[in-house]
Amino acid sequence: MRPQQPLLTDRGFYLGPMFRQAAERHGPVFVTLDRPLDVHPGLGVDLTYTVLADLVDELSAQLWEAGIRPAEEVAVHKTDNVDIVLLTCALSRIGAVPALLSPGLAGPVVGRLLERLHTPWLITDRAKLEGPLKDVDVAGLVRGTLSVDDAPGAVPLEKYAGSAPRRAVRMHSREPALITHSSGTTGLPKLAVHCANTMWNRLVPQKAMGWPTRGETAALHMSFVHSRFYHLLGVLLSFGSPLVLITDPDPANVAPILTRHRPGIVETHPNTFVLWEELADAPGAPLSRVRSYGSTFDAIHPRTVQRLLDASERRAPWLIQLYGQSETGPVAFQWFTRRGASRMDGRRVGIGIPGFTRVRVADESGRSVKPGSPGRIEARTRGRILTYLGAREQYQRQLDRGWWQMGDMGYRSRWGALYLIDREIDQIDAVHSNLEIEDTLMSRLEELREVVIVPGADREPVPVVCVRGEQALDPDRWREATADLPTLAEPRQWRFEDLPMTATWKVKRVEITRMLAEGAVA
Incomplete structure (x- = not known):
C-alpha cells in the first residue's frame, strides 16, 4: 500500500527559500539597490x-x-x-x-x-x-x-x-x-x-500574468511591508529577472538608476507613477525600454497611464492594473495599451481572475444588482487572509456567505467589467464619484500633482489640490476646468508632502476631512 501523502504539501508559497531556490536555478543574477543594506552595509549596492x-x-x-x-x-x-x-x-x-x-x-x-x-x-x-x-x-x-x-x-x-x-x-x-x-x-x-x-493562490495567477515579460530587468519601488511586494518578488525570482530595488522615489535619484539599467518592467504605487511622469521626457530616456508597467494598491489616473506608455520606445508596451486589497490580494485585473489609454475610463478596474477570483456588486441585503446599477463591491477569492489578529469579529462582519466586502462602491457592465465609484466611507451625496472628478481634473490640468475631493463641514465637496513645483494654482484655469463639473467648494492648495499618506502612498481622505474640520490651512 502506498503511503498517504499530506494534503496540499506543494501548494504553499514559502518566503524563506525564495532567494536560495532562485540562486540555484538561475545563478548570480544581479540585484541593484539604491542604498546599502542596514544589516550589512559593507556589501554595497x-x-x-x-x-x-x-x-x-x-x-x-x-x-x-x-x-x-x-x-x-x-x-x-x-x-x-x-x-x-x-x-x-x-x-x-x-x-x-x-x-x-x-x-x-x-x-x-x-x-x-x-x-x-x-x-x-x-x-x-x-x-x-x-x-x-x-x-x-x-x-x-x-x-x-x-x-x-x-x-x-x-x-x-x-x-x-x-x-x-x-x-x-x-x-x-x-x-x-x-x-x-x-x-x-x-x-x-x-x-x-x-x-x-492563500499566498500560493495569489502567486499562481500573478505568475501567469508575468509570463510574457519573464527575464526582463525589473525596477521596483514598493512598500517592503506589503504582501504584494513578496508575490511580485516571487514571480520575478522564479523567472530569473535582474532586479533594481528602489527605496527613494525622488526622480533625481531614480532617473540615473533607470537610465543605467533600462528596465523592461517597472512597478510602483499609483501616486509614485504620477511623480515619475517627469521621467517620461527626462535626459537619457530612462523609461525607453519599458515593456510592462505594473500598478496596484489604488486606481491610476488616465493621464499618468498615457504619459508612461508614450515614454516607452518598445513596440507595444502595456500597463497592467490590479485591483484588490491586503485581505484578498488581487481580485480583478486589466491591461492598458497605447491605443486603449487614449480613451480609457479610469474607473474601470477590470474583470475577476478566472479560476481564482469572482467579483460581484450587491445591494444592502447582499443580493447581486443588475448590470449598471451601483452597489457594494464584493469578492470571493482563494487568496483571502485567515483572519484579523485581535479583531476576529471585525473580520467576520466583512464576510457574507464567503463573499468579502471590499469597502468600495461600484457597478458592473453588461460584459462583466467592474467599475469603481468611491470608497463607501468617502461618498458625498452631491457627487456621483469623487474619483471620476479627480481623474477629469488631472487630465485637464497637467500642472496638478494630486487632487483629492473630500467632504467638508456641511458634506460639500472640497477639492484639496497639490501643484507641481509648489506653484500657485491658477484660478482662471481652475474655473475653466471645473465649469461643467458638479459644484465644488473653493480649492484648498496644500503641499504634496503635507497630505497624510499610507505606506503605499494612498491618501488618507478621512484624515484630511478631520484636518480641514480642525482648521488646517495651506
Whole structure:
C-alpha cells in the first residue's frame, strides 16, 4: 500500500527559500539597490541572487541563535530599506511569523499593534527606538528587542555573527506565515494574517500574468511591508529577472538608476507613477525600454497611464492594473495599451481572475444588482487572509456567505467589467464619484500633482489640490476646468508632502476631512 501523502504539501508559497531556490536555478543574477543594506552595509549596492541567498541564511542563523523559534511572531519595524525583505525571508526560513509594520507608522500606532500580537519579538533600529518609539513601553510589549545597529536597549544582531547554519523549517501550509497590516486610511490599521496556502493562490495567477515579460530587468519601488511586494518578488525570482530595488522615489535619484539599467518592467504605487511622469521626457530616456508597467494598491489616473506608455520606445508596451486589497490580494485585473489609454475610463478596474477570483456588486441585503446599477463591491477569492489578529469579529462582519466586502462602491457592465465609484466611507451625496472628478481634473490640468475631493463641514465637496513645483494654482484655469463639473467648494492648495499618506502612498481622505474640520490651512 502506498503511503498517504499530506494534503496540499506543494501548494504553499514559502518566503524563506525564495532567494536560495532562485540562486540555484538561475545563478548570480544581479540585484541593484539604491542604498546599502542596514544589516550589512559593507556589501554595497551591486549584489546578486547568490549574495542575498547567503545573507538570508546567515540572518536566519543569527535570529535562531538570538532565541527566535518556529511559530513565534516577530515584529519588523525599522527604517525603510531592502533589508526588511531579507529579515522577513530569514524569519520565514526558521518557521517564525514575520509581522511587518510600516516604517511610516506613528509610535503610538506601533504600540497598539504590538499589543495585538502575541508577545512578539521586535527587530528595529536606533532611529525608531530613539524617535517614534521613544515614549512607547516597548520592553513591556515584547519578549525581546533586536537591532540591526547599535541601538541602546536592544541586542545587536551583530552579536550573533558567525552562528552555525540552520536547516530550514517548513510549517504547514495553513498555519500563519506572514502578518501585514491594512492601509489604515480609516483608522487603526488591521493586522492581516496570511498563510502559505492563500499566498500560493495569489502567486499562481500573478505568475501567469508575468509570463510574457519573464527575464526582463525589473525596477521596483514598493512598500517592503506589503504582501504584494513578496508575490511580485516571487514571480520575478522564479523567472530569473535582474532586479533594481528602489527605496527613494525622488526622480533625481531614480532617473540615473533607470537610465543605467533600462528596465523592461517597472512597478510602483499609483501616486509614485504620477511623480515619475517627469521621467517620461527626462535626459537619457530612462523609461525607453519599458515593456510592462505594473500598478496596484489604488486606481491610476488616465493621464499618468498615457504619459508612461508614450515614454516607452518598445513596440507595444502595456500597463497592467490590479485591483484588490491586503485581505484578498488581487481580485480583478486589466491591461492598458497605447491605443486603449487614449480613451480609457479610469474607473474601470477590470474583470475577476478566472479560476481564482469572482467579483460581484450587491445591494444592502447582499443580493447581486443588475448590470449598471451601483452597489457594494464584493469578492470571493482563494487568496483571502485567515483572519484579523485581535479583531476576529471585525473580520467576520466583512464576510457574507464567503463573499468579502471590499469597502468600495461600484457597478458592473453588461460584459462583466467592474467599475469603481468611491470608497463607501468617502461618498458625498452631491457627487456621483469623487474619483471620476479627480481623474477629469488631472487630465485637464497637467500642472496638478494630486487632487483629492473630500467632504467638508456641511458634506460639500472640497477639492484639496497639490501643484507641481509648489506653484500657485491658477484660478482662471481652475474655473475653466471645473465649469461643467458638479459644484465644488473653493480649492484648498496644500503641499504634496503635507497630505497624510499610507505606506503605499494612498491618501488618507478621512484624515484630511478631520484636518480641514480642525482648521488646517495651506
